[in-house]
Amino acid sequence: MNITCRVVNLQEEYTALFDEHLSTLQAGAPDKMNALRLEAMESFKKLGIPSNKVEDYKYSNLQPFFKGDFNLALSNDAAQAGVTATFNCEVPALNTYNIFMVNGWYSHQNDISLLPKGVIVGSLLEKAKENPALFEKYYGTRTPIGSDGLAAMNTAFAQDGAFVYIPKGVVVDKPIQIVNIMTGDSDRLVFQRNLIIADENSQLKVMLCEHTLSTQKYVINTVTELFANEHSILDMYNIQNQHNFTTQVAGYYASQKKHTVLQTNHLTLHAGFARNNIKIKMDDEFCESHMNGLYLLDKNQHVDNFTFVDHAYPNCVSHELFKGVMDDSSVGCFTGKVLVRKDAQKTNAYQSNNNLILCESAKMNTKPQLEIYADDVKCSHGATIGQLDDDAMFYLRARGINPSEARILLMYAFAYEVLEKIKVEALKEQIKGLTERRFRGDFDKCDSCVACGADGQMSCG
Amino acid sequence: MLVIKDLHAKIDNKEILRGINLEIKAGEVHAIMGPNGAGKSTLSSVLAGNDKFEVSEGTVTFNGKDLLALPPEDRAREGVFLSFQYPIEIPGVSMVNFMRTALNEHRKYNNLEPLSASDFLKKMRDKKNLVEIDSNLTNRSVNEGFSGGEKKKNEIFQMAMLEHKLAILDETDSGLDIDALRIVANGVNKLKTKENATIVITHYQRLLDYIVPDFVHVLYKGRIVKTGGKELALELEEKGYDWIKKEFED
Ligand SMILES: Nc1ncnc2c1ncn2[C@@H]1O[C@H](COP(=O)(O)OP(=O)(O)O)[C@@H](O)[C@H]1O
Ligand SMILES: [Mg+2]
Numbered sequence: 001m002n003i004t005c006r007v008v009n010l011q012e013e014y015t016a017l018f019d020e021h022l023s024t025l026q027a028g029a030p031d032k033m034n035a036l037r038l039e040a041m042e043s044f045k046k047l048g049i050p051s052n053k054v055e056d057y058k059y060s061n062l063q064p065f066f067k068g069d070f071n072l073a074l075s076n077d078a079a080q081a082g083v084t085a086t087f088n089c090e091v092p093a094l095n096t097y098n099i100f101m102v103n104g105w106y107s108h109q110n111d112i113s114l115l116p117k118g119v120i121v122g123s124l125l126e127k128a129k130e131n132p133a134l135f136e137k138y139y140g141t142r143t144p145i146g147s148d149g150l151a152a153m154n155t156a157f158a159q160d161g162a163f164v165y166i167p168k169g170v171v172v173d174k175p176i177q178i179v180n181i182m183t184g185d186s187d188r189l190v191f192q193r194n195l196i197i198a199d200e201n202s203q204l205k206v207m208l209c210e211h212t213l214s215t216q217k218y219v220i221n222t223v224t225e226l227f228a229n230e231h232s233i234l235d236m237y238n239i240q241n242q243h244n245f246t247t248q249v250a251g252y253y254a255s256q257k258k259h260t261v262l263q264t265n266h267l268t269l270h271a272g273f274a275r276n277n278i279k280i281k282m283d284d285e286f287c288e289s290h291m292n293g294l295y296l297l298d299k300n301q302h303v304d305n306f307t308f309v310d311h312a313y314p315n316c317v318s319h320e321l322f323k324g325v326m327d328d329s330s331v332g333c334f335t336g337k338v339l340v341r342k343d344a345q346k347t348n349a350y351q352s353n354n355n356l357i358l359c360e361s362a363k364m365n366t367k368p369q370l371e372i373y374a375d376d377v378k379c380s381h382g383a384t385i386g387q388l389d390d391d392a393m394f395y396l397r398a399r400g401i402n403p404s405e406a407r408i409l410l411m412y413a414f415a416y417e418v419l420e421k422i423k424v425e426a427l428k429e430q431i432k433g434l435t436e437r438r439f440r441g442d443f444d445k446c447d448s449c450v451a452c453g454a455d456g457q458m459s460c461g
Numbered sequence: 462m463l464v465i466k467d468l469h470a471k472i473d474n475k476e477i478l479r480g481i482n483l484e485i486k487a488g489e490v491h492a493i494m495g496p497n498g499a500g501k502s503t504l505s506s507v508l509a510g511n512d513k514f515e516v517s518e519g520t521v522t523f524n525g526k527d528l529l530a531l532p533p534e535d536r537a538r539e540g541v542f543l544s545f546q547y548p549i550e551i552p553g554v555s556m557v558n559f560m561r562t563a564l565n566e567h568r569k570y571n572n573l574e575p576l577s578a579s580d581f582l583k584k585m586r587d588k589k590n591l592v593e594i595d596s597n598l599t600n601r602s603v604n605e606g607f608s609g610g611e612k613k614k615n616e617i618f619q620m621a622m623l624e625h626k627l628a629i630l631d632e633t634d635s636g637l638d639i640d641a642l643r644i645v646a647n648g649v650n651k652l653k654t655k656e657n658a659t660i661v662i663t664h665y666q667r668l669l670d671y672i673v674p675d676f677v678h679v680l681y682k683g684r685i686v687k688t689g690g691k692e693l694a695l696e697l698e699e700k701g702y703d704w705i706k707k708e709f710e711d
Contacts, residue, residue: 390513395549398509399563399619400537400570409554409562416553416602 001075005189007067011048014066015041018156024074029159030128032136040145040155047149054149059333059365060275060304062150065219065247070189076105076123076160095426096177096207097121103182104192104220105160118167121176124195127163134165138197142225142253142281150249151277154223158193161222166202166232175205175237175424182220182246183213194224198232205235205424212242219247226254228262230284235263235423238276239431244299246272251279258284265422266322267431268295268303269438279308282316282344293322294418296438297330297362304333311344314374320351323418325411325439326362336381337369344374351381356388356414408439462487462658463508463528463627468519470507477503477514479683485627488655492669492694493662495680496702501662502546504680505629509543510536523627537563538570540626540657544616544633551603556615559603560585560622567623588621592648609636617648628652629660634668646671666698681709 001024007013018025018041026034049066050057099109099121106123120127120134128135145152162178180192198204212218228234242248248271256262266276280289295303309318324332334353355364368381388410396406415435422428463485470478477500485491495501507514508521510533521528528536551559564584565575576584589599594614604612613633620628630649634642649672653659661672669677669691677694679687681702686709687693697705 389549392549392551394506394509394511394513394533395545396551396559397533398511398537398543398545399559399623400534400566401563402534402566403532405562405566409551409559413551413553413602419553 001077002071002073004069004071004186006069010063010066011045014153015045017072021074025157025159028129029125030132030135030139032139033128036140036145037156040152043145044149044152044156047147047152049153050149056148056306056335057275059331059335060273060302062247062249062275065273068217068219069187070219071184071186072189073103073105074159096175097172098177098179099162101162101178101180101192103184103188104158104180104190104222106162107181116170116172119170119172120163120165122163124161124163124193125159127165131165134197135195138225138227139195140225142227142255142279143223143251144253144279148251148277150221151223151251151253154191154193154221154251157221158191158223161193161195161224163194164196164204164206166198166204168199169201170199171203172205175207175427177207177209180208180210180222181213182211182216182218182242184216185214187217188219190218190220190222192220192222194222196224196234196236197227198229198234200229201231202229203233205237207237207239207424207427210238210240210242210248212246215243215245217245218242220249222248222250224250224252226252226262228254228256228260230257231259232257233261235265237265237422237424237427238267240266240268240271240274242271242274244272244301246274248273249275249277251277253277254280255283256280256287256289259286261288261290263290263421263423264292265418266293266295266305267418268293268297269431269434270296271301271303273302275304275306277306277308279310280318281310282312282318285313285315287313287316289316289318290421291318291320291322292418292421293324294415294435295322295324295332296415296435297324297332298327299330300328301330302333303331306333306335306337308337308339309349311338311340311347311349314343314345314347316344317348318350320349321418321421322353323355323415324353324364325356325358325414326364327358329361329363331363331365333365334383335367335369338371338379338381340370340372340374340377340379342373345376347374347377347379349377349379353383354414355383355385356411357385358388358411408436411439412436462524464520464522466520468504468507468521469517470503470514471517472503472514476517477683478507481519481680481683481685483678483685485658485660487626487658489676490653490659490661490672490674492674492677492691493660493680494664494677494694494697496706497664499680500683501680502631503683505543505546505631505660505662508536508629509533509541534566535570537623538567540624542620542623542625542628544613544620544628544630546631546635548604548607548612548616550605550607552605554603556599556601556603557585560599560619563619564622584622588618591651592617592621593644594618610638610641613637613645614641614648617645617652621648621652625652626657627660628657629662631662632664633661634663634665642668643671666694669694679705681705684709
C-alpha cells in the first residue's frame with residue numbers, strides 16, 4: 001500500500017497521518033513494536049522535528065526537509081515488485097552475505113543458507129514474529145524516544161528493516177552486507193528500522209550501505225540499534241552513497257556489555273543533507289569502543305555527525321577519529337560528546353576531529369563536549385580545521401607533479417588514516433578506490449555504488 | 462647551465478638572499494657551505510620554485526630559459542631536482558604511485574608516452590639497485606615512518622628515477638651515519654655525468670670527501686662571500702665559521 005502525503009505543518013500533519021493509518025501501521029506488527037509506536041507518537045507530539053533551536057541539532061535545522069509532497073510505502077509491495085529484477089548485483093570483490101532493502105522494506109537476500117547455524121538474518125517484521133522473545137528483549141531498548149524527536153518519529157512509523165542476530169559463540173566468516181536502496185519515480189519518505197544483535201562471544205562484521213538509484217527526492221529516517229553482548233566483537237560499517245537531493249537522518253544506538261569491542265565506521269562518500277546520531281553506551285566494565293568517521297563533501301552538501309559515548313562503568317576505553325574534507329559551499333559538522341559518569345574510574349577516552357577546508361565558502365563546525373565526573377580518567381580531545389599543507393604541496397610539485405594531481409594525492413593522504421581502520425580488506429580496497437575517484441571528481445551515481453563498483457551491472461535509473 | 466645573477470629573495474618582508482651570483486656549468490660539482498641560517502635552504506627553495514619566498518630582484522637562467530618564470534613542476538620537468546633537507550611524509554600515497562605519477566608527468570612534458578607497467582617496475586628495480594635503497598622502502602607510503610637516513614636515501618632514489626640535469630642536495634648528509642653517508646654519496650656519484658651538474662649544500666666537510674667538489678662557496682647572510690677549491694672546505698672544517706663571520710660583519 002502506498003499513500004501520498006503533503007506536509008506543511010510538521011507535528012500536526014504527521015500526527016494526523018499517523019492517526020489515519022494507524023491500523024495499517026499496526027497490521028501484522030509485533031505487539032512490542034505497536035506498543036512503543038503509540039508511546040513514541042506521544043513523545044513526537046511534544047518534541048517534533050528538531051530545528052536548530054534544539055541544542056543537539058544546532059548545526060542542522062531538519063524541519064524544512066520534512067515538508068513537501070512525499071510517497072510513503074505502508075506495505076512491502078514496492079520492495080517485491082519490479083525493483084529487484086533490475087537490481088542485478090553481484091559482488092565478486094566483496095565476498096559478503098547480502099540482504100537487500102528497498103525503500104526501507106526488506107526485499108530479498110543471497111547466500112543466507114550458507115550462514116552458520118542459528119544466525120538469523122532477514123526482515124525485521126518477519127523475524128520478530130518468528131523470534132518474539134529475542135525481539136522483545138532488545139527492540140527499542142536503546143532508542144531515545146523520550147528525548148529525540150527523530151528517534152520518536154521513526155519508532156512511531158517504522159514497520160520494517162533488517163534484523164541480524166548472531167548466537168552465542170558464533171563467528172561469522174564473511175561480512176553481512178545490508179544494502180539499502182532508494183528507488184522509484186516519486187519523491188519518498190522512508191522509515192527504516194534495523195536491529196543488530198551480537199550475542200555472547202560472537203563476532204560480526206556488518207555493513208550498512210546506503211544507495212539512491214533514482215534521482216527523486218528522498219527523506220529517510222533510519223534507526224539502527226546495535227547490541228554487543230559479553231565478549232563479542234562487533235564491527236559496523238556504514239557507507240553512504242546518496243545523491244544530493246537525499247536527506248537522511250540516521251540514529252545508531254549501541255550498547256556494549258563486558259569485554260566487548262565495538263567499532264563503528266561512518267563513511268560518507270556522497271550525500272545530500274545527512275545527520276548521523278551515533279550513540280554508544282558502555283553498559284558494563286571493560287568495554288572498548290572505536291568510532292571512526294570520514295565525510296567528503298562538496299557542492300552544497302551538509303553532513304552532521306553527532307557522537308555520544310557514555311562511559312557509565314569503570315575501565316572502559318573509547319577512541320574516536322572523525323575526518324572530513326569540505327569543498328565548494330558544503331558544510332560539515334561534528335559534535336563529540338563524551339560523558340564519564342561518576343563511577344567510571346580508569347576511563348580512557350580519546351577523540352579527534354580533523355578537517356580540511358578546500359575553499360573559503362566551505363564551512364566546518366566542530367564541537368567537543370566533554371563531561372567528566374570521575375577523577376581517575378584519561379581523556380583527550382583535539383579538533384583541527386586546516387587547508388592542504390603548503391610544504392607537502394611543494395614537495396609533490398617539485399617532483400614534477402601537477403598542482404591538481406598533487407591536491408588529490410594530499411586529500412587522499414588526509415583521508416587515509418580513517419580508511420586504514422577498515423578491517424574488511426576487500427572493502428578497504430574498494431573504499432580507497434572510491435575515495436580517490438571521489439577526489440578526482442569522476443564519481444557518477446553508478447560508479448558510486450559500493451554494491452556493484454565499476455561493474456556497472458546495475459541500471460541507474 | 463645555471464646562471465644566477467644578483468638574486469634577492471625575501472619572506473615576510475625579511476630579505477634572506479641579498480644578491481647571489483653563481484654560474485654552474487654541466488659536469489661541475491659546486492659545494493655551498495655556511496653557518497645555520499645563512500640562506501642555503503632558501504636558495505635551494507627559490508631555485509626549485511617555492512612561492513613561499515618572494516624574489517625581489519635578479520635573474521636565474523637554466524639552459525637558456527628564465528627559470529623564475531616557471532612553476533615548480535615545470536622546473537622539475539626541465540631537470541631541476543631538489544633533494545629536500547626535510548622530506549615530507551605523505552601517508553597513504555605509495556612510493557610506486559608517487560614515482561609513476563611524477564615520472565609520467567616528466568615524460569608527458571617531453572612528449573613521451575607513459576611507461577608501461579612492466580618498464581616502470583623494471584626502472585624502479587634498476588634504480589633501487591643503483592642507489593642501494595632497501596626494497597621495502599619503496600613498498601611503503603612516501604617517507605611515512607622513515608628514519609632520517611631512509612628519507613635521505615629515498616631522495617636520492619627519486620633523483621635516480623627522474624633523471625635530472627641539475628641536482629641540488631640540501632644537507633643530504635645531515636643525520637646520516639657513516640655507512641648511510643657512503644651509500645648516499647655513492648648514489649650521487651653514480652648519477653653524475655658530464656651533462657648534469659650538482660650543488661651540494663652541507664655543513665660539514667665530511668661529505669665532500671666522497672662527493673668531491675670543483676668549487677666551494679661560502680654563503681653568509683644571504684651572500685656568497687668566498688669561493689675557492691675543495692681546500693676551502695678543509696679550511697672551514699678546521700677554523701669554523703667564526704673568521705668568516707668576523708670578516709663579513711655588517
Ligand atoms: N618560512 C620562513 N619564515 C620566516 N623566516 C624564514 C623562513 N624560512 C627561513 N627563514 C629564515 O631565513 C633565514 C635563512 O634560513 P635557511 O635558508 O633555512 O638557512 P640555512 O639553510 O642556511 O640554515 C633564517 O634566518 C631563517 O630564520
Ligand atoms: Mg638549511
